[in-house]
Amino acid sequence: MDYKNLLVEIADGIALVKINRPQALNALNRETLLDLQQAMKEVEGRKDVRAVILTGEGEKAFVAGADIAEMKAMNPAEALAFSRLGHEALGMIENLTKPVIAAVNGYALGGGLEIALACDFIYASEKAKLGVPEVTLGIFPGFGGTQRLPRLIGKGRAKELIFTGKTVDANEARNLGIVNKVFPPDKLMEEVTKTARTIAQNGPVAVSMAKGAVNAGYDEGREEGEAIEMTAWGNSFATHDQKEGMGAFLEKRKPLFKGE
Ligand code: CAA
Secondary structure: OOOOOEEEEEEOOEEEEEEOOHHHOOOEOHHHHHHHHHHHHHHHHOOOOOEEEEEEOOOOEEEOOEOHHHHOOOOHHHHHHHHHHHHHHHHHHHOOOOOEEEEEOOEEEOHHHHHHHHOOEEEEEOOOEEEOHHHHHOOOOOOOHHHHHHHHHOHHHHHHHHHHOOEEEHHHHHHHOOOOEEEOHHHHHHHHHHHHHHHHHOOHHHHHHHHHHHHHHHHHOHHHHHHHHHHHHHHHOOOHHHHHHHHHHHOOOOOOOOOO
16 A cells, blocks of 8 residues: 555565654654554554554654644644544554554654554663653644653653653663664664564464453453453464464474464
């Protein structure tokens, strides 16, 4: 499928989704958010896709935020609709039944950090800079940052970042728990791909069920999460992959998962 502001390459079970507006440091305008929604629908429907990597085109930025030029003249109703569009697009990433890894290759600011937070986890390049500088523009995070960031790193640390608008480097972001791992810039994609491959070799239904259970407990509370875990775990025994995975272990061979 063709996108205006995205590059999507699918190979070996992995979809590489690149936000492609390097002239604006990959800033998220409406068109790009609609592209992202479409791309999530495309990868959701592709049975051969077992893991997704989200990154930014070019040397400098993952995503430098929502598009300030497009937002400047918005009235409150238009701003609400834009925020809703952002929430919907990021929600589709968060709720995709396949794992999504953010490869933060440069600036991840404002909506750029917020989109990375909607992914399942983040790997970053040593030259990445992350933050939510919206208050320096007279607004505040509007693509889920006020909700996802405190859940990830705690209320006090999230408020400090949101209220000061300060950016942190990749190592500080790792110390805060925003980023899982940091790599030299020329190693980032290799390492992200390695992890995506490891995930893609595992039982896709199991990975998907695990993602759903973690998300449910995180957002809805422990009781809800435990109920979802138990139900999904029971259902996993109805899959070919469970029979194949356990059979392969007992027969001392590699499993051949089908994702069903
Ligand atoms: N929106 C629109 N255009 C952007 C942009 C953004 N968020 N970020 C960068 N650009 C554009 C610049 O306007 C510039 O365009 P021109 O060449 O046409 O002038 C081009 O990208 C290159 O940027 P800079 O010249 O500024 O590059 P730099 O190296 O000097 O600085 C930067 C890099 C520190 C990331 C700086 O571009 C910057 O501060 N960008 C804005 C970051 C920001 O405030 N993000 C939050 C946006 S609000 C938001 O995201 C709302 C929300 O909650 C969803």
